[in-house]
Amino acid sequence: MSFKVDSNNVEKVIEELNFSKSNGLIAVIAQDWQTNEVLMFAFANKEAILKSLATGRAHYYSRTRKELWEKGESSGHVQIIKEIFVDCDADAILLKIEQNVAACHEGYKSCFFRKLNDKGEFKIIGKKIFNPSEVY
């Protein structure tokens, strides 16, 4: 079961959010709803938020490609939204999600699969779950 908001009430949500500080975008953190592992960070525009609220699946806005995208649209690795939180100044939201397979397009469960050591090196600590060349 995903969390959705009825279409009659979505405009209220948009009004509560602050899109002004990041050129029409809001920061979005996706967190595993059961383990609390942080899986992904991205931005969303109003349209992406509306799509997320309507479908119960996480949608984002790519600053690089300048377009709305649904997580998993090509890989099938969709994110089912379970809960949505907003921060104090309303410029960031936290999605508690159920991640299908893995969040990272590089094959890891979480995009945060590299950890810094005290020599200043980022070392891979995540386990590879799928082979990107077979999925994309």
Place this chain on the structure above:
Amino acid sequence: MSFKVDSNNVEKVIEELNFSKSNGLIAVIAQDWQTNEVLMFAFANKEAILKSLATGRAHYYSRTRKELWEKGESSGHVQIIKEIFVDCDADAILLKIEQNVAACHEGYKSCFFRKLNDKGEFKIIGKKIFNPSEVY
């Protein structure tokens, strides 16, 4: 004990990070190192990252005040860095921290203290830990 990086190695860290997509800033998620609760979202510039690496305490950059700040500098609610992770495209980092008292200036442990309901309303679900008017 906080996590720090020796000053001889900090430039390597900066070179790994992508500050170009948010006007010289990088997204920073602060997460409780023990419970995995997401506590705060903010941005950092290079100087803030360098300060964080050198001191073991989280520093950020305020887009509103246009200045570097240390979390807790006025409240005492500092964030002791335990671990640092970077995401796949290196434009976001995750700090696992030990939060002194609370992360949110409004008195809550986490800045994400409001949860969306299916009527499109954000409802306070966090517990107030301190009275902001007594701290700030």
